[in-house]
Amino acid sequence: GMEFDESRLYQAGDDIRNIDWRVTARTGKTHTKLFREERERQVFVWLDLRASMFFATKGMYKSVIASRLASLLAWSAIHHGDRIGGMIFSDGSHHELKPQRGKSGALRLISQMVKHPTWSETRTINRDKTALFRSLIRLRRVARPGSLIFMLSDFRNLDEKMESQMLLLSRHTDIVMVFIYDQLEQSLPAAGLYRVSDGKQELMLDTYDQRRTETYRVHFVQHRQRLERIAKNASIHLIDCSTQDNPLEVLQSGLSKKIRR
Numbered sequence: 001g002m003e004f005d006e007s008r009l010y011q012a013g014d015d016i017r018n019i020d021w022r023v024t025a026r027t028g029k030t031h032t033k034l035f036r037e038e039r040e041r042q043v044f045v046w047l048d049l050r051a052s053m054f055f056a057t058k059g060m061y062k063s064v065i066a067s068r069l070a071s072l073l074a075w076s077a078i079h080h081g082d083r084i085g086g087m088i089f090s091d092g093s094h095h096e097l098k099p100q101r102g103k104s105g106a107l108r109l110i111s112q113m114v115k116h117p118t119w120s121e122t123r124t125i126n127r128d129k130t131a132l133f134r135s136l137i138r139l140r141r142v143a144r145p146g147s148l149i150f151m152l153s154d155f156r157n158l159d160e161k162m163e164s165q166m167l168l169l170s171r172h173t174d175i176v177m178v179f180i181y182d183q184l185e186q187s188l189p190a191a192g193l194y195r196v197s198d199g200k201q202e203l204m205l206d207t208y209d210q211r212r213t214e215t216y217r218v219h220f221v222q223h224r225q226r227l228e229r230i231a232k233n234a235s236i237h238l239i240d241c242s243t244q245d246n247p248l249e250v251l252q253s254g255l256s257k258k259i260r261r
Contacts, residue, residue: 007031042085042099042144043077045070045109048153049090049116050131057184059244066152066180067113068247073150074106076251084109087142088116089135096142132157136165145172152178154185155227163230170234176255177236179227182243186220188213 007020010030023031047070053063060068070086077084078101085099086109095112099105132153143149149169155177169175194205207213224240231238239254241247 005034007033040101041082042147043073043082044099044139044143044147044149045073045084045086046135046139046149046151046153047086047088047113048132048155049088050156051091052154052156053180054118056182056243058182059242062154062180062182062243063118065241065243065245065247066178069152069178069241069251070113070150071106071110072247072251074109078103078106082148085142086112087135087139088112089131090117091131093117094131094135094138096138098142133159133162133165136162136169140165140169143169143173147173149173149175150178151175152180154180155223158223158226166230166236167234170236175234175236176239177227177231178239178241178250178254179224180241180243181220187217
């Protein structure tokens with residue numbers, strides 16, 4: 001993009017569309033605006049903190065690893081002289097942070113992540129299945145052409161409407177999708193009866209039924225394949241991250257592959 005640099009006296013050949021009318025009126029002499037290439041890049045972190053992200057059987061919650069990834073990306077953006085902005089959303093709340101340069105931009109993003117309501121604080125709110133879609137609509141409105149967007153989510157409830165929004169968004173921005181998942185979401189444990197609880201409610205997980213466990217496994221595979229298809233169609237870089245992975249190593253490995261491409 002281009003940003004305003006200064007105004008100077010109008011010279012023959014200057015584009016009349018760039019005349020600075022305010023300075024011209026104030027000085028009585030025709031001035032024209034000069035622009036320069038904007039070297040700072042806007043980096044957005046799109047952070048999913050819906051109820052499904054507050055889950056893990058090993059490692060850390062998906063929401064926690066997503067927040068750590070977001071923090072690392074924020075400091076990296078500042079280190080490279082870019083502006084960092086964010087979009088943090090859940091089932092019951094949504095916060096947008098305009099891109100800002102310097103340490104204050106990274107600290108502002110981290111502060112908002114800390115303040116954002118946790119699942120336990122919003123568990124009484126009706127789960128909004130449109131939260132993902134609405135956040136994509138808003139992201140398209142605020143992300144300027146040329147922006148770099150990191151999408152941190154398990155992408156649950158992704159549908160065709162959301163796919164189309166991601167495709168439109170990718171036409172003018174660079175997108176990196178980080179798919180966050182837990183091992184239990186990938187495949188059920190060995191045959192047996194397992195007690196599962198969220199701290200208040202309990203249920204028994206029966207994995208003796210092989211057909212059920214296979215259907216469960218196939219569901220995850222199909223979800224992952226859908227993300228791959230979206231990434232391929234929209235030229236989006238896709239990175240996998242389990243709840244047991246090291247966030248720094250995930251970014252170093254995943255982004256180095258993007259650079260090599």
